[in-house]
């Protein structure tokens with residue numbers, strides 16, 4: 185189609201003559217002209233087949249990450265020049281103390297214990313409730329490996345629950361069948377930053393007297409019924425690793441309201457010391473955060489709300505655009521989710537709207553257009569060989585009978601998550617949502633371009 189012909193199209197013929205259909209109609213109705221203009225590119229050859237890409241080579245979709253300025257650098261240097269490079273007194277003037285106070289306030293929790301990483305936070309929380317050999321902790325297959333490592337490292341067994349195909353979250357309806365006399369806790373993961381179904385999970389935990397530790401490592405500022413994710417269960421764990429929407433390179437935190445549990449948590453991070461000045465009375469390690477990590481966080485946290493609001497706006501805009509096309513849609517959210525956090529934004533690919541084009545080929549084609557989609561899930565941990573690595577450890581062989589481990593292996597099935605991984609899961613990283621409206625439009629333009637050319641890409 186020539187440029188002249190495109191320009192002369194009426195709205196009606198534009199809709200009729202293109203496979204954009206509803207997309208063209210609503211996007212133009214809403215006066216979103218850039219996408220309409222991009223139609224010229226839509227009709228082009230896909231970049232994978234030698235056409236020009238939607239995004240010029242080298243252009244950054246969204247923002248470069250991390251974001252900082254001179255004031256952040258000064259805060260870091262101040263920590264350096266203070267000559268106090270390790271903090272353990274738990275007093276007001278310490279940088280770590282201050283960030284703990286601030287994060288607790290921010291989250292609306294009574295206590296915050298800073299840790300050296302999110303992995304350390306998860307281990308700390310499980311130590312606080314004395315998870316140990318013989319115990320089982322229910323979690324999900326769709327999570328970063330550290331969620332499960334933190335349980336395995338306590339010589340307990342993480343039990344992997346399958347995902348919901350529409351939300352990509354833990355399928356809470358499958359939890360109860362895996363609870364037995366050894367189950368001590370549930371660790372739901374707010375994977376990607378969206379909320380797990382906390383109403384159902386809390387009800388199950390109450391019924392079976394289980395502790396709930398929310399893995400909110402990817403979910404800063406997300407909310408469930410207006411409460412921050414991480415404050416719905418008994419404890420919440422966060423990661424401040426470099427890619428997270430609140431970051432300091434490496435770092436983490438446990439939050440909670442129970443004074444005793446949180447004292448145990450603090451104690452575990454600092455050689456067993458009860459922070460209430462009651463001496464070295466708890467099991468302990470050294471998972472302390474450094475003042476340098478605290479200094480970076482103090483800088484970063486100033487931008488968290490503003491950045492999250494921008495991500496919310498861009499995500500809402502992208503969802504609106506996606507709502508007008510078929511074939512790629514946002515994952516559903518549970519009604520209790522009043523706000524999401526951002527790490528990985530999940531989407532569902534439906535190949536029937538792309539002439540059967542497999543997801544892998546779609547991802548390859550859209551990458552060539554300058555837009556990188558992830559796989560939609562973090563992992564399929566139930567299939568990960570690390571399970572057998574732990575089961576083969578001398579300690580595991582001593583603690584667990586062959587029958588028990590075989591039973592675990594038989595029940596360790598998560599076909600839905602495998603299907604999401606293989607066929608339907610797509611995702612975009614949090615920094616994409618720090619971009620412009622045009623970035624969101626480019627994403628949809630590229631999807632539509634591939635859709636229109638899907639037979640040629642087969």
Ligand SMILES: Cc1ncc(COP(=O)(O)O)c(C=O)c1O
Pocket residue numbers: 301302303304306327328330331373375399401402422423424425434435436
């Ligand atoms: C869901 C989840 N849990 C735990 C962790 C571990 O956090 P960290 O990398 O800070 O140890 C991460 C980090 O990516 C995560 O995404």
